[in-house]
Amino acid sequence: MTAVASGPPVPTPQRQRQLVLAPVLGLVALSICGLVAVAIVGTSIGTAGVVVGTVCALLPVGPVVATFLWVDRWEPEPPRLLLFAFLWGAGFAALSSLILNSTASFFADVALGAGSGDVIGAVVVAPFVEEAMKGAFLVGLLLFRRREFDGITDGIVYAGLVGAGFAFTENILYLGSAFAEQQMMAGASGAVLGTLFLRGVLSPFAHPLFTAMTGIAAGIAASRRNVGSRIGIVLVGYAGAVLLHALWNGSATFLGGGGFFGVYLVIMVPLFVSLIGLVIWQRGREQRIVAEQLPGFAQAGWIAASEVPLLSSLAGRSGWRKAVKRRSGTEAARAVGAYQAAVTELAFLRARIARGSVSASAARWHDELLRELFAARQRAIGNPEALTAAWRLPPPPGWQPPPQQWRPPPTPPQGWAPAWPPPGRPPPSRGQPLRHPPWPQQGGPPPSQRPPEHPPRNAPQHPPQSRWPPR
Known part of the structure; x- marks a missing residue:
């Protein structure tokens, strides 16, 4: 019995409406998540803190997003999916992490005493929760949109945009908190500028770098046909993201300013430079792939x-x-x-x-x-x-458009070898x-x-x- 391959679904009016409605509803849902996260943050830092935090958080997000769009020049990903990635980080990942981290810190304070929740939440809970919520988008792409994964570069681009969105919402909290805590003091502007320099100048790529470990793993997993191999590779990437995130938070919590900048210069900067080298090498490889296929x-x-x-x-x-x-x-x-x-x-x-x-x-x-x-x-x-x-x-003489x-x-001439x-x-x-x-x-x-x-x-x-x- 000969198997018959089914063609693409017939674009009926109902299906066309579904194809338009589903992405719109998804974007609306993610936007609502982001607004809820900002509203929760606003209860602790006030309206003025939210406004100042949002304005300051917008400054680094533009260059970060532009960098990953520049990386994505050989095979531009669908703009709608790139927007989904950013809103996933800024909306769903930020809101779910805020809820889970706050809940874990509350129970840690109850079980271990007041003040312990902040330490455990920052060093232990946050890396696992936040990297899981951000990485869920990449896993979803592997499961439902695997065609969009052509390699490591795609994984880095999607991971970078998810991380940029997450950092945007998180920066609203940190910058708004700096303003709210010092707004009655003369050094308010200094506190905000110091936080902006630390998070917007020295480390705007921190969250994208962490999540890029999962993205690289997802890009490698996309080329594997064995399900167990794909799962194992993604888990290894997730573990790398958690380790980097925990090291970053732990150095800021336990090592003080000197230790934090030591980790920044000795570990984070070389890793970021290595990521740049990987992107450059991968782009050259993509160019060679395209050049090899074009004559055919x-x-x-x-x-x-x-x-x-x-x-x-x-x-x-x-x-x-x-x-x-x-x-x-x-x-x-x-x-x-x-x-x-x-x-x-x-x-x-x-x-x-x-x-x-x-x-x-x-x-x-x-x-x-x-x-x-x-x-x-x-x-x-x-x-x-x-x-x-x-x-x-x-045009030269005699040229016709x-x-x-x-x-x-519709079909190749008789006797030719099929393309597939x-x-x-x-x-x-x-x-x-x-x-x-x-x-x-x-x-x-x-x-x-x-x-x-x-x-x-x-x-x-x-x-x-x-x-x-x-x-």
């Missing part, structure tokens, strides 16, 4: 061969979008950006398939991403200059490489089924002084 894409007719140099580097992609924006406007530039992102998504997935690190649903993912790539390219072709503006010079009616071939196993068959097993390029190398698809070149193969080329694409 061009051979298969999924992209134009002349686009390969433009898509092979961040400089080429950025220059392409800027040129399109200057000549064709913002919407055309966004269409090209979406096309570039679709190419990267498919390249990463095929690399994971070649490593044997995806599940049986990879065939469906592959087909969906390929459809998305074709649709993104079609939107870019809708503006004829969107795929040609990167030349920066007037690509036809807007072009559509990708037929429906019902499993993807390649671990260690079995995916055939690359997907079509035979003798010339690729016929000219009538290739995406339009810019300029066509038989068109005169630009003079050497064009110097495009950038190298």
